[in-house]
Amino acid sequence: MPETRDITLTVNGETVTATVPVRLNLVDFLRNSLGLTGSHVGCEHGVxxxxxxxxxxxxxxxxxxxxxxxxxxxxxxxxxxPAHGMAGALRAAFTERNALQCGFCTPGMLASALEYIGAGGAADRTAIREHLSGNYCRCTGYQSIVDAVCDVIEGRARA
Amino acid sequence: MSGPKLSFDQPNRYIGQPVPRADAQRLLMGRGRFVDDMQAPRMVHAAFLRSPVAHGRIVSLDVAAARRMPGVVAVITGADLVGVVEPYVGVLSHLAGLRSAPQMPMAVGRVRWQGEPVAMVLAQSRAEAEDAVAEIHLDLEDLPAATDMERALDPDAPVIHPEFGSNLAWTRTVNVGDVDAALKGQDITIVEREFRFGRHTGVTLEARATLVEYDPAEDQLTVLYSGQAPHMMQFIFAKHFGMLEENVRVISQDVGGSFGIKIHTYGDEIAAAAAARMLGRPVKFVADRFESFMTDIHARDHAVRGRMAVGRAGHIVALDFDDVTGIGPYSMYPRTSAIEANQVLNLTGAPYVVPNYRATSKVVFQNKTLMCQYRAVGHPIAMAICDGLLEEAAAAIGMDPVEIRRRNLMRDDSYPRTSASGMKLDDLSHQKALEKLVEMMDYARLRENQARLRQQGIHRGIGFVSMVEVTNPSPMFYGIGGAPIASQDGATVRLDAGGGVHVSSSVTEQGQGTNAILQQIVAGVLGVDIARVKVTTGDTRTTPYGGGTWASRGAGIGGEAALLAAQALKEQVLDVAAVILQTQADKLDVADGSVVDAGGGAARMTLSDLARTVYYRGNELPSDMKPELVATRHYRVTDMPFVFTNGAMAAEVEVDVETGFVRVVNFWAVEDCGRVINPRLVDEQVRGGVVQGIGGALYEECLYSEDGQLLTTTMADYLVPMAAEMPDIHVAHIETPTKTSILGAKGAGEAGTGGAPAAVMNAVNDALRPLGASIFQMPMTPARVLAALGRAGH
Structure with a gap:
């Protein structure tokens, strides 16, 4: 049997204790052990x-x-x-702009966009595109995602 | 328009409105239901041993050690499936002469491409299954491989299926007019070029995935399927497992991108289903990214020599080309791998008046991953050949590329008519689209800017494409050739007791917004708030029978079926209302969820009241009244083989002549997809399609070594467009509704992918032309651009 370790962590505000194989990656743990299937697996090597x-x-x-x-x-x-605040506004903007099609990239795209907005990023399309360039989307062509991020930064979107 | 007139601007009329998709919030909250999100009791995971070579003979396959590994439930080899799975052959009778050999889900005796499944481990976890795969001992005798499609027909090439005597799968020639005589004409200019289109693939972010359960008590197979055509897969599982079709249920919930990748018969998915039947327990298989690159169908892979002759005034006199395309060792089942070549012959030159047309395509077997239909099947090749040659011809005679199009595009008032290849065309607007494009991009100013920048050593180029797109296919596409692929689709629309409406449709959703447009159509026809309309798609047990979503048919065919069903339900509702309200049905209408007096009159009763009367208090209705508050209608295209759309696109690029990098600075697209049901969704289809087309033009390529080893097996090696490289894309519409339906909608899903490569290639050549260079090979990588500039190796 593979080697295991006990871990305790806080996930979405809940304390979780588990025994996990040492080779198990975090996203597989969240998806398969905790049932948090919102985080998706696309390439398994960080691209x-x-x-x-x-x-x-x-x-x-x-x-x-x-x-x-x-x-x-x-x-x-x-x-x-959260349903409110920046995350809620970003979801509303994604819906309004149709900044998702199949929705598979969306959870990761939201995380990267929130990082940009949270750090005080400007509504600069080139800078936003640069920041989101670690998130692959095959469906949208990215423009609507950039639009949605600008909408939140410029206060056009509300949760 | 042939059908009854519809008004699209009354209350609850959502057609033409940019209504947000109802399912967006669910996906934004991480509540999607993709196949790999699902678990089943006693589920085991499949992992595959795949062929490490392009061509070989299996000398021995020893799975004993793998069976002893922790967590392993079973190990199944290709030979174990003989007699369990009936082999399949990817041919269709209307593609006369197409041949392919029988395929099994996993190799038996011989392997014919690197990545072909050889053996499968079923274990408690995917990790344990992979551990055990590493303990399978496969001894292969290497055989010579035919990998280069251009040498696959040479007399000394290894023949992949010896019984065929050669690697030729199919060939077709179209010959209209007299090309040879036209090429000898006076005062003509002939341009001849060689085009190469690399292999690329879909790279759906969600890889192919399946979760199959088998209940031996009822001989019931239930397949959770990430794909586009549930009824097609129902047929395939039933036929090849010897089951009754009604005992196979195929369900597609959320699908993380498909683009034509997930519409084929993949050996690993069939093997996983076979294992579920053999073990009597659920089996999950999810391809990893390495497996996706190696085993998802590849696309394109064409080499073309083409020439075009134009007269002094720029009119096309003749178009002539030879195409060869490599499809891997088999034709894919059941759609075949000859459809793309067929489309190239059918579509090249279709926007233009081409009096003399001759084209031949040869489809050849090779020891590489199978090639088959991917978004915009054949279109990028067809558009690049014709519009590439057209812009070269324009340059040769000193004519502007817009002007030469004005002189050759079919006139907007000249339909119905046929293309040179015999395609029936109607309701197109090439001239109008081109003029709108030129206006939108401010063409004259762009040319001035280009000239100014060139003086500063900045090399910009502007390129165009005028295109057609095949949409709304009729039975002439697949059904005629014997494929188990429905061309008709159905919708059932039901009024429930609470006043809500349920739509069940046989078209499927992979993110395009199929469910949203079905809601818009049904809400509008019935006269209810869109929030009260719920949609079910993607389940062979609960939806009407149909083809699913491919070839840009969801809105045009599925939408029309929904419209017809909603109209029928509305008539039924008004018949009941007329009895209850003691009036005539034609004096009533439905608005805002209530039966009202026709002509914008007062509300008489809510739909909920009406439905509750029918469902709960039937005693209030006359005994001879048999009310139905559910209606089903089906629709297929009957007047045409396909309903073509048209578009005009332009790219502005900047070529860095020192590094060879090409940057797309601007992109414009004018699309005529008939009635636009939801402009936001259509715009986003066009944008996403354009970006996929730019990917094919500049970045994406499945590269192989000479002996058939795939070299691009990670997302670090195979480049896809990311946000930073992509421009904003300007989209505009012309609406010429098709006369084949009431709705008038045509498809829009593939135009961008079909047209963008030609526009980008023409723009790059426009930038390179003053430097005496040109490039007709996609992707136009920096190394190839430098080679075109004569700077390779510097």
Whole structure:
């Protein structure tokens, strides 16, 4: 049997204790052990951004971190984003702009966009495109996503 | 328009409105239901041993050690499936002469492409299944591989299926007019170019995935399927497992992108279903990214030599080309791998008056991943050949590329008519689209800007494409050739007791907004608030029978069926209301969820009251009244093989002549998809399609070594468009409704992908022309641009 470790962490405000194989990555743990299937797996080597989530305030690839490394961490996934405030406004803007089609990239795209907006990023289309360039979207062509981020920054979107 | 007149601007009329999609919030909250999100009791995970070589003979396959690994439930080989799965052959009778060999889900005896499944491990977790795959001992004798499609027909090439005597799968020639005589004409200019279109693939962010359950008590197979055509897959599972079709249920919930990738018969998915039947327990298979690159169908892969002759005034005199395309070792089942070549022959030159047209395509087998239909099947090749040659011809005779199009595009008042290849065309607007495009992009100013920048050593180019797109296919596409692919679709619309409406449709949703437009259509026809309309798609047990969503048919065909069903339900509702209200049905209407006096009159009763009367208090109705508050209608295109759309697009690019990098600075698209049901969704289809087309033009390529090893197996090696490289894309519409339906909607899903590559290629050549260079190979990578500039190796 593969080696295991016990971990305790906070996920979307809940304390979670689990015994995990040391080789299990964080996103597989969240999806398969906790049922938090909002974080998606696209490439498993940190390129596509579908598993992007928040670990201790830092935007992180869920596929490039092991579950054992998350011991003691505080994690927010798409399921834990609040309905109000910036996250709510961003969801409203994504809906209004149709900034998602199949929705598979969307949880990771929201995480990266919230990082940009939260850091005080400007409604500068080139800078937004640069920031989102770690998140692959095959459906939209990105323009509507940039529009949605600008809408939030410029106060046009409300939760 | 042939059908009854519809007014689209009354209360609850949502057609033409940019209504947000109802399912967006669910996906934004992380509450999607993708296949890999699902778990089933006693579920096991499949992992595959795949062929490491392009061509080989299986000498021995020893799975004993793998069976002893922790967590392993079973190991199944290709030979174990003989007699369990009936082999399949990817041919269709209307593609005369097309041949392919029988395929099994996993290799038996021989492997014919790197990545072909050889054996499958079923284990408690995917990780344990992969651990055990590593313990399978496969001994292969290497065989010579035919990988280069242009050498696959050489006399000394290894023949992949010896029984065929050569690697030729199919060939077709179209010959209209007299090309040879036209090419000898006086005062003509002939341009001849060689085009190359690399292989690329769909890179759906959600990889192919399946979760199959089998209940032996009822001989019931239930397949959670990430794909586009549930009824087609129902047929395939039933036929090849020897089951009754009604005992196979195929369900597609959320699908994380498809683009034509997830509409084929993949051996690993069939094997996973076979394992579920053999083990009597659920089996999940989810491809990892490596498996996606190696085993999802690849697309394009054409080499074309083409020439065009134009007269002194720029009129096309003749168009002539030879195409060869490599499809891997088999024709894909059941759609075949010859449809793309067929489309290239059918579509090249279709926007223009081409008096003499000759084209040949050869479809060849090779030891690479199978090639098949992917978004905009054949279109990028067809548009690049004709519009590439047209802009070269314009340059050769010193004519502006817009002017040469004005002189050659079919006139907007000249329909119905046929293209040179015999395609029936109607309701198109090429001239209007071109003029709108030129106005939108401010063409004269762009040319001035280009000249000014060139003096500063900045090399910008402007390129165009005028295009057609095949949409709303009739039975002539697949059904005629014997494929189990419905061309008609159905919708059932039901009024429930609470006044809500339920739509069940056989078209499917992969993010385009199918469910949203069905809501818009039904809410509008019935006269109810859109929030009261709920939609079910993607389940062979609960929806009407139909083809699903592909070839840009969801809105045009599925939408029309929904419209007809909603009209029928409305008539039924008004018949009941007339009895209850003791008036005539034609004096009533429905608005805002209530039966009202016709002509904008007062509300008489709510739909909920009406439905509750029918469902709960039938005693209030006359005994001879048999009310029905559910209606089903089906629709297929009957007047035409396809309903073509048209578009005009332009790209402005900047070429860095030092590095070879091409940047798309601007992109414009004018699309005529007939009636626009939801402008926001259509715009986003066009934008997403354009970006996929730019990807094919500049970045994306499945590269192989000479011996057939795929070299681009990660997203770090295979480049897809990311946000920073892409421009904003300006979209405008012309609405010429098709006369084949009441709704008048045509498809819009593939235009961008079909047209953008030609526009970008023409723009790059416009930038390179003053430097005496040109490039006709996609993707136009920096190395290839530098080579075109004679700077390779510097």
């Amino acid at each position: 596509c951004g579908a598993c992007t989530l928040d670990v201790d305030g830092a935007t992180t690839r869920g596929c490039l971190m092991l579950a054992v490394q998350a011991d003691g961490c505080t994690i927010t996934t798409v399921e834990g984003l």
